[in-house]
């Protein structure tokens with residue numbers, strides 16, 4: 001049975017009628033450009049083959065009714081007019097937040113069945129897959145005038161304002177704008193995009209995702225702290241965003257001899273060097289050089305996230321160090337940090353050795369068994385049926 005048919009069947013079982021359609025949105029892996037999006041900088045994600053599917057139909061009773069194949073037996077239902085930040089919470093907050101952002105368009109309410117296979121809490125943007133599948137559905141059903149960038153903002157608002165996670169636009173842009181066989185080069189300030197061909201297989205390479213089995217939650221804790229620190233650094237430097245800092249030398253005024261100044265310098269240095277790394281990776285991929293040349297740039301990105309941004313974990317560091325020691329061309333943690341996954345760029349012939357080395361090391365250290373899979377740059381959000 002196709003994914004679309006499975007979602008239709010689950011919708012029929014939950015709501016007793018046919019959905020008006022089924023939409024899908026993917027998870028993502030960011031090749032490079034971490035914590036640059038809310039600093040108005042550059043990112044370079046690819047979409048994963050894993051998606052969330054949303055089967056959707058409009059209602060006439062003013063209710064939003066939400067069912068998830070991943071949370072069987074749970075049905076979240078509320079009047080559209082009573083949706084408010086945090087109510088409902090949990091997984092239902094993402095689709096509810098999208099409905100809330102478009103509430104004027106769906107006064108009669110809506111039934112939504114979601115079914116997905118983007119692993120949650122791994123730094124692969126399962127939350128954006130969820131919100132973007134529903135956002136695209138509502139765009140097609142009730143808001144055909146909304147251009148995709150506006151849809152990115154609808155999904156981001158759901159996450160920021162409704163769920164309460166202060167994220168940027170990386171994940172939603174990846175879910176809605178990526179195309180198969182390409183990485184999406186996005187300038188998060190002016191929203192300009194370029195689809196950069198990414199055919200690693202032709203170069204005998206593979207990008208692996210290594211899930212460390214540790215999870216994160218960006219609605220609490222460190223992610224918001226980092227965001228505030230970046231804003232403070234920009235303010236002290238008198239720029240609109242850290243994107244506007246031309247180079248590392250221009251960060252010198254942050255170093256005012258106080259511990260806080262030292263922290264702000266580190267945070268800002270990550271962002272400034274990370275923007276440069278995105279441009280460097282794009283330059284390599286646009287050219288004719290061996291794409292393996294991006295490996296050291298990815299590894300430098302990890303060091304920056306670990307030492308300057310300080311959002312890595314021992315599991316992520318271990319995965320990266322072990323992959324490199326086993327011959328990987330490059331490796332780094334991905335996503336918001338404090339857990340989740342690493343990506344490893346590796347010669348296909350070395351994949352088994354690298355995967356085995358990481359698995360062995362994790363056993364020896366007493367960590368949870370890592371799960372390793374290859375990334376195939378896949379399509380962005382779309383209507384399935």
Ligand code: GLA
Nearest residue numbers: 034035167168169170335336
């Ligand atoms: C999370 C956020 C994104 C981005 C990344 C870090 O995935 O949702 O907006 O900030 O972290 O690059």
